[in-house]
Amino acid sequence: MADLKLTNVAKSYGDVDVLRNIDLDIASGEFIVFVGPSGCGKSTLLRMIAGLERITGGTLDIGGQRMNDIPPSQRGIAMVFQSYALYPHMTVRDNMAFALKIAGQSKEQIREATDRAGKMLQLTPYLDRLPKALSGGQRQRVAIGRAIVRDPQVYLFDEPLSNLDAALRVATRIEIAQLKASMPDRTMIYVTHDQTEAMTLADRIVVLAGGGIAQVGAPLELYERPMTEFVAQFIGSPAMNLLPGRVSATGDLTTVTLDGGGVAHVAIPTRAGDEGIRVNVGIRPEDMRETEGEALFEGKVDLTEALGEVTLLYFGTQGQQVPVIAKLPGIHPGLSGRSVRLTADPGAMHLFHEGRSLLYRDGVALPPYAPRAAAAPDHAGGAFSQA
Numbered sequence: 069m070a071d072l073k074l075t076n077v078a079k080s081y082g083d084v085d086v087l088r089n090i091d092l093d094i095a096s097g098e099f100i101v102f103v104g105p106s107g108c109g110k111s112t113l114l115r116m117i118a119g120l121e122r123i124t125g126g127t128l129d130i131g132g133q134r135m136n137d138i139p140p141s142q143r144g145i146a147m148v149f150q151s152y153a154l155y156p157h158m159t160v161r162d163n164m165a166f167a168l169k170i171a172g173q174s175k176e177q178i179r180e181a182t183d184r185a186g187k188m189l190q191l192t193p194y195l196d197r198l199p200k201a202l203s204g205g206q207r208q209r210v211a212i213g214r215a216i217v218r219d220p221q222v223y224l225f226d227e228p229l230s231n232l233d234a235a236l237r238v239a240t241r242i243e244i245a246q247l248k249a250s251m252p253d254r255t256m257i258y259v260t261h262d263q264t265e266a267m268t269l270a271d272r273i274v275v276l277a278g279g280g281i282a283q284v285g286a287p288l289e290l291y292e293r294p295m296t297e298f299v300a301q302f303i304g305s306p307a308m309n310l311l312p313g314r315v316s317a318t319g320d321l322t323t324v325t326l327d328g329g330g331v332a333h334v335a336i337p338t339r340a341g342d343e344g345i346r347v348n349v350g351i352r353p354e355d356m357r358e359t360e361g362e363a364l365f366e367g368k369v370d371l372t373e374a375l376g377e378v379t380l381l382y383f384g385t386q387g388q389q390v391p392v393i394a395k396l397p398g399i400h401p402g403l404s405g406r407s408v409r410l411t412a413d414p415g416a417m418h419l420f421h422e423g424r425s426l427l428y429r430d431g432v433a434l435p436p437y438a439p440r441a442a443a444a445p446d447h448a449g450g451a452f453s454q455a
């Protein structure tokens with residue numbers, strides 16, 4: 069079994085607390101991705117699981133066994149690094165075989181394991197080459213192969229694709245997804261800065277920030293139901309817009325009078341006592357659309373970026389405030405400098421009070437998150453259904 073349990077795990081370097089109160093249960097066979105701002109401790113947490121960093125507080129269990137003081141080689145894990153860390157003077161096969169030789173496996177066992185890994189990773193034609201005669205993507209596959217031959221229960225990946233160019237990143241990402249699919253009972257934990265990798269690979273994403281866990285959830289759960297403004301703005305690109313305002317009518321549909329002059333009708337319930345509270349209405353750029361009717365935002369387009377499949381409109385880039393961004397499908401020539409009226413569906417908007425989502429207040433559990441496809445077909449933005 070390769071389930072992991074982190075209980076109140078902490079890490080400090082001298083007086084500096086890097087991580088604290090990390091509680092996390094990872095099921096056997098899960099693909100978990102750690103994301104978070106630079107320096108938040110993603111690599112440190114991964115390295116503590118690997119045994120490469122000492123855990124300064126709390127406990128780590130793997131497969132029900134306490135691992136705090138167990139050396140890395142006895143944890144049943146293998147780690148793949150951004151820098152590949154291959155031995156330059158050894159062939160691909162010898163690189164993959166190295167750990168098995170150290171472990172005293174027979175020549176036949178080693179040959180079988182390296183052949184199998186070579187086949188899985190399409191490295192068979194390169195087994196006798198040195199790393200310098202391989203592309204970056206092939207080198208990273210050898211590094212992954214080195215992990216596979218050991219048949220670990222848990223795979224740890226520390227930004228494995230960061231050194232690859234865009235096309236190779238996509239190709240290798242897909243290979244990692246296929247690798248996982250071929251080993252459904254192996255657990256994988258993966259650190260990345262890349263939103264696409266996090267969204268596409270993860271069963272669950274762990275968002276780390278400020279030394280702790282900001283939120284854990286399925287990728288689309290984090291996208292559709294962020295608990296805080298921080299997570300709302302961290303997941304999704306460009307970041308969610310936050311429009312400040314005041315609640316002017318409560319009920320199942322909350323009305324917010326925006327400081328900018330517009331009015332937003334948000335399908336998040338509020339209570340009578342909420343009347344008048346300050347809120348930020350969160351709207352993803354891709355949820356904004358042009359309207360002839362009542363607008364919740366109106367402004368002069370300062371800048372457009374035509375990306376082909378979408379056009380980004382920027383408002384307020386000159387001012388002191390964070391610009392508002394809208395992402396419209398298709399090509400929209402000649403919008404720059406024009407005034408545009410925008411709105412969004414009530415079910416597509418978010419509501420935050422003091423940085424926290426009003427969907428998750430008073431510690432009251434909402435109905436479990438239901439993926440969009442499971443929502444009633446006539447419900448716009450079904451993820452916000454309050455059933």
Ligand SMILES: Nc1ncnc2c1ncn2[C@@H]1O[C@H](COP(=O)(O)OP(=O)(O)OP(=O)(O)O)[C@@H](O)[C@H]1O
Binds near residue numbers: 081086105109112113
């Ligand atoms: N040996 C060390 N001594 C002191 N502080 C350290 C040491 N190693 C890491 N840190 C600090 O711990 C924090 C977390 O570092 P870590 O590399 O885990 O962050 P990260 O989230 O992986 O960052 P990035 O996304 O930039 O790779 C950082 O503030 C870093 O400066």
